Amino acid sequence: MSLTLAIAVGLVMGIAFGFALEKSRVFEPGIIVGQMQLRNFIMLKVFLTAVATGAVVLAVLNGFGYVKLQPKAALYAADIIGGLILGVGIALAGACPGTTLAQVGVGYRDALFTLLGGIAGAVAFSYAQPALSTSFLGQGGGRLIFTDLIGIPYWVGALLLAAALVAILVALEKWKPWRDEMGGDVDGNLPQGHSSSGSKMFAQPAE
Numbered sequence: 001m002s003l004t005l006a007i008a009v010g011l012v013m014g015i016a017f018g019f020a021l022e023k024s025r026v027f028e029p030g031i032i033v034g035q036m037q038l039r040n041f042i043m044l045k046v047f048l049t050a051v052a053t054g055a056v057v058l059a060v061l062n063g064f065g066y067v068k069l070q071p072k073a074a075l076y077a078a079d080i081i082g083g084l085i086l087g088v089g090i091a092l093a094g095a096c097p098g099t100t101l102a103q104v105g106v107g108y109r110d111a112l113f114t115l116l117g118g119i120a121g122a123v124a125f126s127y128a129q130p131a132l133s134t135s136f137l138g139q140g141g142g143r144l145i146f147t148d149l150i151g152i153p154y155w156v157g158a159l160l161l162a163a164a165l166v167a168i169l170v171a172l173e174k175w176k177p178w179r180d181e182m183g184g185d186v187d188g189n190l191p192q193g194h195s196s197s198g199s200k201m202f203a204q205p206a207e
Contacts, residue, residue, distance in 0.1 A: 018102065025182065027102035029094030036091040040181040041172055048172075052165040055158040063155035075140040078132075093117075 021027055024046045035043035061067040090096045093114045095103055100118060103111035125132075132138055147157035 021099065021102055022106075027095075027099035027106070029103070029108070032090060032096065032099065033094045034181075036087070041176050042178055042181050045169060045172055045178065048165050048169055052162040052169070055162040055165070059155040059158035059162070062158070063153070069145065069154060071143045071145055073140045073142055074144045075138065077139065078137040081137065 024042070025031055026043050026046045031040065031042050034040040058067070062069065086096075093110075095111060095114045097118055100111050100114045104115060145154070147154045150157070
């Protein structure tokens with residue numbers, strides 16, 4: 001794949017991702033904080049859908065030999081500690097790295113501080129990374145692919161993962177329907193004189 005084609009594909013996929021992110025309303029602080037507090041599961045549903053879709057795409061591409069896997073080494077301590085720090089930050093800010101730009105785009109002024117903090121953190125990590133790599137945080141168990149452990153082709157394992165995630169999504173939707181979590185006026189066509197408690201979930205962007 002040429003560099004020009006790779007950039008074009010990246011732009012198209014970025015636009016598609018941004019469109020889906022906005023339509024799902026996952027970028028809303030109320031949705032994000034609600035997920036972290038286990039009050040709603042819209043964010044989890046969207047992310048599981050993304051993982052399942054990605055697994056199917058990779059299964060097809062890898063199965064037909066179009067792409068090769070390049071797994072990173074598993075760094076257990078770094079993943080656990082970093083994940084906890086990231087989770088705390090998401091809960092406090094009501095945003096994650098992927099949704100901050102969407103929040104900036106719709107006018108949430110506090111998202112600008114989240115964005116600047118993320119950039120500052122990335123710069124700080126780039127300077128600290130050489131030292132961190134020599135500490136216990138840089139120690140891992142090598143590259144690990146689950147399908148290699150159980151002795152099946154990657155594309156088979158990816159399809160099995162996608163099927164399991166779909167089953168989980170169906171169960172989640174039956175337990176917590178997305179319309180109930182999002183609110184009755186999610187489509188902007190709420191009958192006149194009817195109010196929805198779901199609309200209170202979202203913080204209002206700055207005018």
